[in-house]
Amino acid sequence: MQFALVCGASGDIGGAIANDLANQGWSLYLQYNQNTERINEMLVKLANNFPKQEFIPVKCDFTKQKSVKNLVAQIFSLDAIIFAQGTSKYKLFSEFNENEIESMWLEHVRTPIMLVQSLVSKFSSKTGRIVFVGSVYGAVGSAMEVPYSMLKGAQSAFVNAYAKEVASLNITVNCVAPGAVNTKMNKDFTVEEQVNVENEIPMGRFAKPAEISSVVLNLLDARSSYITGQTIYVDGGWLK
Numbered sequence: 001m002q003f004a005l006v007c008g009a010s011g012d013i014g015g016a017i018a019n020d021l022a023n024q025g026w027s028l029y030l031q032y033n034q035n036t037e038r039i040n041e042m043l044v045k046l047a048n049n050f051p052k053q054e055f056i057p058v059k060c061d062f063t064k065q066k067s068v069k070n071l072v073a074q075i076f077s078l079d080a081i082i083f084a085q086g087t088s089k090y091k092l093f094s095e096f097n098e099n100e101i102e103s104m105w106l107e108h109v110r111t112p113i114m115l116v117q118s119l120v121s122k123f124s125s126k127t128g129r130i131v132f133v134g135s136v137y138g139a140v141g142s143a144m145e146v147p148y149s150m151l152k153g154a155q156s157a158f159v160n161a162y163a164k165e166v167a168s169l170n171i172t173v174n175c176v177a178p179g180a181v182n183t184k185m186n187k188d189f190t191v192e193e194q195v196n197v198e199n200e201i202p203m204g205r206f207a208k209p210a211e212i213s214s215v216v217l218n219l220l221d222a223r224s225s226y227i228t229g230q231t232i233y234v235d236g237g238w239l240k
């Protein structure tokens with residue numbers, strides 16, 4: 001049985017990834033932070049639809065070290081890790097305080113890379129897959145989301161380097177970098193703001209979470225064993 005840890009499984013992109021992986025026979029560790037209700041609903045559906053697979057919820061706040069230690073302790077066997085957790089804040093860089101930047105750093109970079117360090121020894125088979133859900137902003141940057149853009153760039157930079165270090169172990173390390181996706185992360189957009197962004201996107205719309213998930217799933221396919229160290233942009237032709 002193949003096990004994946006899906007971080008941010010209670011989110012819209014992570015939830016789509018979890019559902020699609022379950023559909024392909026994977027057993028899952030489902031990391032969430034606060035949204036217990038959403039995870040419980042998912043667990044009921046997954047257990048009904050895929051009774052022979054295992055689905056294990058893991059509550060973890062990436063900004064709390066003790067919580068991260070508990071997550072590591074709960075994981076035994078693993079074939080893939082997907083990082084689809086994290087938040088952003090929309091304001092001028094001059095308005096960010098140190099704590100806000102620290103939290104985002106822990107969510108997007110520090111905790112994920114320390115998890116990789118702790119969990120890579122738990123990869124059970126002769127192959128392993130690590131996928132970050134990054135952002136096109138990691139490449140091109142965005143005004144009003146400066147720390148977020150920097151941290152998304154750091155995810156891609158980690159992928160570039162770590163992929164080289166573990167390639168001989170048949171572990172692939174990649175980043176799937178969306179543009180704008182229809183998720184709760186963008187729930188505060190006014191209709192006008194959403195239309196303005198849509199007008200900039202050649203596809204004329206935000207991505208659906210399933211359109212990001214399909215690329216992640218492709219990277220987890222056994223036949224994708226030669227794709228590593230890549231950032232794959234999924235942005236409807238918008239910025240990259």
Ligand SMILES: NC(=O)c1ccc[n+]([C@@H]2O[C@H](COP(=O)([O-])OP(=O)(O)OC[C@H]3O[C@@H](n4cnc5c(N)ncnc54)[C@H](OP(=O)(O)O)[C@@H]3O)[C@@H](O)[C@H]2O)c1
Binds near residue numbers: 008061107180
């Ligand atoms: N939506 C977009 O336009 C877009 C574009 C490019 C990249 N992305 C990236 O895609 C990933 C998923 O975003 P999404 O759009 O699916 O957002 P979402 O629906 O808001 O999901 C965010 C997820 O992150 C988890 N999370 C938040 N704070 C956390 C913390 N301190 N510790 C651990 N987990 C935490 C949430 O858990 P709870 O809900 O349980 O608290 C939730 O599972 C993020 O990395 C985001 O940067 C999104």
